[in-house]
Amino acid sequence: MSPARTLFVTGPGGDGTSTVAAATALAAARAGQAALLLSAEPPARLAALLGADPGTDGPAEVAPGLTAVRVDAADRFRAGARAAQRHLRPALDAVGAVALDDDELTELPGAETAALLTALFAAHAADPGRLVVVDLPPIPEGVRLLALPAQLRRYLRRLLPPERRAARALRPLLAQLAGVPLPGEGLYAAGERWDAGLTAVDGLVAGPGAAVRLVLDPGERSAAALRAARAGLALHGIPVEAVVANRLLPAGSSDPWLAGLADRQRAVLDALTRSTGLPEPHQLPHLGRDIGPAELAALAVPPPGDPDLAEPVLEDRLADDGLLVWHLPLPGATRDELALVRRGDELIVTTGPFRRALPLPAALRRCTVAGAALERETGELAVRFAPDPDRWPERALRDVGQPG
CATH class of the missing domain: 3.40.50.300 (P-loop containing nucleotide triphosphate hydrolases)
Known part of the structure; x- marks a missing residue:
């Protein structure tokens, strides 16, 4: 379907x-x-x-x-408020509350x-x-x-x-x-x-x-x-x-x-x-x-078409420089309006007035943030992660690139 x-x-x-x-x-x-x-x-x-x-x-x-x-x-809103008051009528009556009329x-x-x-x-x-x-x-x-x-x-x-x-x-x-x-x-x-x-x-x-x-x-x-x-x-x-x-x-x-x-x-x-x-x-x-x-x-407005959406990509650079790089597409973002905070297993990204908590892929949860850079031409945010030795057993290498 x-x-x-x-x-x-x-x-x-x-x-x-x-x-x-x-x-x-x-x-x-x-x-x-x-x-x-x-x-x-x-x-x-x-x-x-x-x-x-x-x-x-x-x-x-x-x-x-x-x-x-x-x-x-x-x-x-009025319909929802009236329905809520009807549902809560016994509790409202018990405390002597007066229901709000529709016109108020x-x-x-x-x-x-x-x-x-x-x-x-x-x-x-x-x-x-x-x-x-x-x-x-x-x-x-x-x-x-x-x-x-x-x-x-x-x-x-x-x-x-x-x-x-x-x-x-x-x-x-x-x-x-x-x-x-x-x-x-x-x-x-x-x-x-x-x-x-x-x-x-x-x-x-x-x-x-x-x-x-x-x-x-x-x-x-x-x-x-x-x-x-x-x-x-x-x-x-x-x-x-x-x-x-x-x-x-x-x-x-x-x-x-x-x-x-x-x-x-x-x-x-x-x-x-x-x-x-x-x-x-x-x-x-x-x-x-x-x-x-x-x-x-x-008006010559076209009918809806099929959009393209770039997806985040996890790049494995462990063999070359000991890093994993998470590429996040953020076209239109600017450096002075961009902020990153690692909180547990999430990366909280702010761009301008918008913010989102992004769940980290499984491999990145065992890493620490090593830096980030915004590519102005592509609008891509590259966040670098270094493996945490205390949380990075050998078997974790098999999880690289796997979703969390």
């Missing part, structure tokens, strides 16, 4: 991400792929772009082969992230065969949203390790031996449900069928945001499928000011491609007016 396909679209705020997301979903539908657009844009904005407000109750057809859902974070519930920070991920899971559960195009929040929030399921899984596994959940039958004995109460059965059961749910969502966000399409209005501010996003996505193992340069001015204008601005836009794109290894941008013209259904249909 082929993996569920998800294409996330993000870019700096105000650069036309929602327009490109809608145009991408429409291009996929025209190419014969059933597509669903998920967007948290306000109703008026979506209605102007698509020609109709798709609503929040379920997929509404907005073009042949294309359905859309408007994700209302406030509505989903306002969404908290992070509600849009939760709503989009919930809507994505529901969309693939309802129809695993269609392409889901997700109009993400702007960079860097959009990249953090994609990293969230894996981060939450890591936190959960640290707080409720799987091996402890698997040994629930021994809990009464352990409690007697330790002399302290252990977490209740309900907590372990909840941990298993949370882990299963996060694993499913993480598969949709960072699995083999997921990719990102980046959008920018070519300027230095937007290019800097895309460089950081490129490194952050590579750090989290999420491939970039395409780059769309939006609102390009025509070259060769008779107006010197417009001609200079058009030249600067193309210079920004050339520098961005060279410094990040991003695909050659698809270029969309500046229409000089708001985008409606007719303009959306005329």
Whole structure:
């Protein structure tokens, strides 16, 4: 069975991400792929772009082969809060608490992230065969949203390790031996449900069928945001499928000011491609007016393609210089925004505003960090490891290059 396909679209705020997301979903539908657009844009904005407000109750057809859902974070938050209050009603009554009314519930920070991920899971559960195009929040929030399921899984596994959940039958004995109460059965059961749910969502966000399409209005501010996003996505193992340069001015204008601005836009794109290894941008013209259904249909946005993703590589240089080198692709990263910390069996890597704890391969767990270097041309971080004599028996040589 082929993996569920998800294409996330993000870019700096105000650069036309929602327009490109809608145009991408429409291009996929025209190419014969059933597509669903998920967007948290306000109703008026979506209605102007698509020609109709798709609503929040379920997929509404907005073009042949294309359905859309408007994700209302406030509505989903209120529904979740009402459900939680109903579930906790006995406890709330016992302490004399007064339930919050619907009209006084306002969404908290992070509600849009939760709503989009919930809507994505529901969309693939309802129809695993269609392409889901997700109009993400702007960079860097959009990249953090994609990293969230894996981060939450890591936190959960640290707080409720799987091996402890698997040994629930021994809990009464352990409690007697330790002399302290252990977490209740309900907590372990909840941990298993949370882990299963996060694993499913993480598969949709960072699995083999997921990719990102980046959008920018070519300027230095937007290019800097895309460089950081490129490194952050590579750090989290999420491939970039395409780059769309939006609102390009025509070259060769008779107006010197417009001609200079058009030249600067193309210079920004050339520098961005060279410094990040991003695909050659698809270029969309500046229409000089708001985008409606007719303009959306005329945009030459390509349908989703197949992305490439460089994987980490472990190089064995023990015979030559007594080192193992872990090559981590981080295109777009810069030395002054890069940090590394070894913590137990993990390497915590920070690039710009993004951070990830990477599990070390088995052989590297028996080593100490000997140094690191960032290759600017390739955007590759090479981390050097030296074997720890106290943890490096001869038989460990057979584990070199094996996953942990």
